Amino acid sequence: MRKVILIGAGHLAFHFYRQFLTCREVNLIQWYNRSLEKIDFAQSKVAVTNQLSQLKTADLYLICVSDDAIKSVSENIQNDGLIAHCAGGVPLNRLCGPSRKAVFYPLQSFTKGRDLSFNKLTFCIETSHPKDQILLEDLAKALGGVTHEFNSDKRAQMHMIAVLINNFGNHLLHLGSELSKKHNIPFHIFSLLIKETYQKALDNGPENSQTGPASRHDQKTINKHLEMLTDYDLKKLYLNLTTSIQKKHER
Amino acid sequence: MRKVILIGAGHLAFHFYRQFLTCREVNLIQWYNRSLEKIDFAQSKVAVTNQLSQLKTADLYLICVSDDAIKSVSENIQNDGLIAHCAGGVPLNRLCGPSRKAVFYPLQSFTKGRDLSFNKLTFCIETSHPKDQILLEDLAKALGGVTHEFNSDKRAQMHMIAVLINNFGNHLLHLGSELSKKHNIPFHIFSLLIKETYQKALDNGPENSQTGPASRHDQKTINKHLEMLTDYDLKKLYLNLTTSIQKKHER
Numbered sequence: 001m002r003k004v005i006l007i008g009a010g011h012l013a014f015h016f017y018r019q020f021l022t023c024r025e026v027n028l029i030q031w032y033n034r035s036l037e038k039i040d041f042a043q044s045k046v047a048v049t050n051q052l053s054q055l056k057t058a059d060l061y062l063i064c065v066s067d068d069a070i071k072s073v074s075e076n077i078q079n080d081g082l083i084a085h086c087a088g089g090v091p092l093n094r095l096c097g098p099s100r101k102a103v104f105y106p107l108q109s110f111t112k113g114r115d116l117s118f119n120k121l122t123f124c125i126e127t128s129h130p131k132d133q134i135l136l137e138d139l140a141k142a143l144g145g146v147t148h149e150f151n152s153d154k155r156a157q158m159h160m161i162a163v164l165i166n167n168f169g170n171h172l173l174h175l176g177s178e179l180s181k182k183h184n185i186p187f188h189i190f191s192l193l194i195k196e197t198y199q200k201a202l203d204n205g206p207e208n209s210q211t212g213p214a215s216r217h218d219q220k221t222i223n224k225h226l227e228m229l230t231d232y233d234l235k236k237l238y239l240n241l242t243t244s245i246q247k248k249h250e251r
Numbered sequence: 252m253r254k255v256i257l258i259g260a261g262h263l264a265f266h267f268y269r270q271f272l273t274c275r276e277v278n279l280i281q282w283y284n285r286s287l288e289k290i291d292f293a294q295s296k297v298a299v300t301n302q303l304s305q306l307k308t309a310d311l312y313l314i315c316v317s318d319d320a321i322k323s324v325s326e327n328i329q330n331d332g333l334i335a336h337c338a339g340g341v342p343l344n345r346l347c348g349p350s351r352k353a354v355f356y357p358l359q360s361f362t363k364g365r366d367l368s369f370n371k372l373t374f375c376i377e378t379s380h381p382k383d384q385i386l387l388e389d390l391a392k393a394l395g396g397v398t399h400e401f402n403s404d405k406r407a408q409m410h411m412i413a414v415l416i417n418n419f420g421n422h423l424l425h426l427g428s429e430l431s432k433k434h435n436i437p438f439h440i441f442s443l444l445i446k447e448t449y450q451k452a453l454d455n456g457p458e459n460s461q462t463g464p465a466s467r468h469d470q471k472t473i474n475k476h477l478e479m480l481t482d483y484d485l486k487k488l489y490l491n492l493t494t495s496i497q498k499k500h501e502r
Contacts, residue, residue, distance in 0.1 A: 067472070089464075089472050108444055109462060111451065122440040148440065157434040160476045165427045165441055166448045167463030168492045169420055173449070174457040174499060176416045183408040189373040189399065190416055191453055193359055196367065197417045198424070198449050200360070202442055206425040211360060212418030213340075221318070221340050225411045233495055240491050241419045244484055248425060 001027045002139065005055055007073060008064035009033040011110040012086055016064060019118050021045060025142035030056050052076040060084060060135065062104065063095075070094050074101075082132050088159030091152035092126050102127040104136050105155060106145065109166055121145040124155050175234065207248075214245035252278045253390065256306055258324060259315035260284040262361040263337055267315060270369050272296060276393035281307050303327040311335060311386065313355065314346075321345050325352075333383050339410030342403035343377050353378040355387050356406060357396065360417055372396040375406050426485065458499075465496035 004026050006013055013033075020028040030047045032055060033039045039048045047056070055061065055077060063085040065073050070085045074095040077083055083095055084102040095101040103126040110116060123140035125147050127133045133149065140147045150158065173194070180187040200209045213221035222242055229235045255277050257264055264284075271279040281298045283306060284290045290299045298307070306312065306328060314336040316324050321336045325346040328334055334346055335353040346352040354377040361367060374391035376398050378384045384400065391398045401409065424445070431438040451460045464472035473493055480486045 067469070089475070107440060109447055109451065111455075111460075114451065114455075116447065121443060154434060154436065156475070157430065157479065158436050158440075160479055161427045161430050161436070162441065162444060163463050163465075163476065164423055164430070164489070166444055167461065167465060167496065169423050169445075169448055170452050170457050170460050170462075171465075171492060171496050171499075172415055172420050172423070173452045174461065175495070176412045177457050179408065179412050179415070183405060185405065185409050185412070188453075189358060189409075190413065192372060193413060193417055194420075194449055194453060196360055197420055198445055200362065200365065201421050201424045202439075202445060204362075204365075206421050206428050209362075209421050210418065210425065211421075212414050214414075214418060214422075218318070224340070224407070225414065228408065228411055233498065237491055237495055238415070240488055241422060244426070244488055245418065245422050247484065248422075 001025060002060060002135070003027050003029050003056075003058040004060045004062060004139075005030040005032065005058040006062050006064065007032045007077075008069075009035075009038040010064055010066070011112045012106070013064035014112045015110045015116060015118075016062065017042065017046075019143055023142050026139070029058055053078075055079055057081065060139070061099065062086065071096055074099075082135065084136065088124070088162060089156055091156070092128070093152070100127075100129055100132055102132050102136055103152070103155065104139070105150075107158070107162065118144040123147050124150040124158065126151055126155065175237075210245065210249055212245075214242040215249040217246060217249075217251050252276060253311060253386070254278050254280050254307075254309040255311045255313060255390075256281040256283065256309040257313050257315065258283045258328075259320075260286075260289040261315055261317070262363045263357070264315035265363045266361045266367060266369075267313065268293065268297075270394055274393050277390070280309055304329075306330055308332065311390070312350065313337065322347055325350075333386065335387065339375070339413060340407055342407070343379070344403070351378075351380055351383055353383050353387060354403070354406065355390070356401075358409070358413065369395040374398050375401040375409065377402055377406065426488075461496065461500055463496075465493040466500040468497060468500075468502050 020026045028046050031039050032049050034050055036050045058081055061077055061083040063073055067087050067090050070090055071094050074083055074097050077097050082102055083099040084104040086104055088105045092103050105124040107122040123145045125136045137147045177187045271277045279297050282290050283300050285301055287301045309332055312328055312334040314324055318338050318341050321341055322345050325334055325348050328348050333353055334350040335355040337355055339356045343354050356375040358373040374396045376387045388398045428438045
């Protein structure tokens with residue numbers, strides 16, 4: 001059973017905490033956060049600290065802090081063992097200090113207080129030593145996940161694609177939800193359409209699932225929509241996305 | 252039991268055909284398409300024709316043809332009874348001819364050969380006569396759906412929002428899938444992220460679900476992504492969507 005120390009108390013750290021408690025292969029021996037307030041509740045299950053200098057000796061120090069804090073936190077871990085950060089867009093070499101280094105990035109969007117299964121979750125792993133690769137692969141599997149080996153460059157590409165899919169996708173829903181409110185249309189009526197859109201894209205491939213006025217070059221409907229959009233930014237975005245679709249779906 | 256005639260043989264018409272066969276409240280008495288080839292297979296279940304002049308007498312003529320063909324098809328239906336088109340972006344008054352007129356628009360993206368439940372499906376209904384409203388509400392319920400009364404203006408807004416959500420959302424996945432291929436990343440590893448993104452937005456509201464470099468004004472990551480995107484159009488789109496997110500999520 002591996003001794004693990006969790007570092008940070010953001011969305012991801014909370015999910016790791018809960019998952020570690022139920023995972024027989026993991027012995028969570030300590031939880032660090034710079035403010036104790038956020039992790040105090042866990043005292044009955046695990047030792048908590050707000051001093052990096054007081055970290056115990058562990059097999060793995062799992063750093064779940066904001067991208068900008070990864071460097072300084074890692075510099076202050078003076079222990080032997082493996083340190084791994086969990087950020088998609090941050091290279092391995094952002095980690096400093098004397099410990100062995102790795103990346104352990106789960107490809108998912110975690111939210112505190114929202115249940116989310118680790119089953120089949122993809123962990124992107126990068127290490128400097130082959131034995132650490134095995135340690136992290138075992139951990140990912142023990143948590144229910146699957147693993148992929150990615151170097152920092154490839155992981156950066158993957159992170160950018162995740163932004164495109166997740167952040168931009170959610171923003172389209174946000175814009176749709178605001179327009180719905182403006183026109184007194186209950187947004188929940190779009191639920192089935194939203195689910196089917198993404199399920200179809202996953203089943204058949206998004207390149208085979210495109211429909212609508214842009215892909216069929218229906219300029220009459222496009223013009224009508226542009227007239228209906230009174231907000232300049234929204235108009236620009238509509239035009240931009242329509243042009244982008246039309247380049248992929250020529251007449 | 253209402254006598255219904257189906258007109259057209261596109262994606263939606265195929266789904267109506269299958270659903271009508273299993274619905275006790277509907278008596279599908281005829282199926283019209285300008286080419287018999289597409290509907291010949293149904294001859295054992297329903298009379299088929301490619302002549303609008305040979306349409307039988309029915310309670311409802313359900314027009315499921317392309318937006319541009321709605322006007323000319325409706326002009327050529329010389330029967331009494333109710334004619335209804337099923338297009339989100341087309342006003343009621345596009346229908347011509349002597350019959351009573353209505354719109355019966357299911358808010359979903361149908362694909363031939365892909366199973367899709369009508370359960371809880373939203374039907375947007377517009378009629379000129381109250382008794383037709385009742386007829387179409389009953390039909391929607393018999394099919395398993397729910398109904399909303401929408402006039403043509405409001406339905407046009409709804410249709411535009413559906414384009415934003417469905418067509419543009421699918422396109423983002425398409426762009427993500429292409430980038431994945433380019434960088435040898437298997438696209439299926441994004442599946443769980445995609446599902447969670449949209450489920451979270453539906454559960455918590457997209458306005459409460461925004462994450463990523465744009466919403467936290469992380470200019471370092473944004474610049475890095477813009478450098479990584481070598482395609483000019485994609486760069487423009489990334490910037491455009493990032494700016495749009497930042498306007499909704501100010502520092």
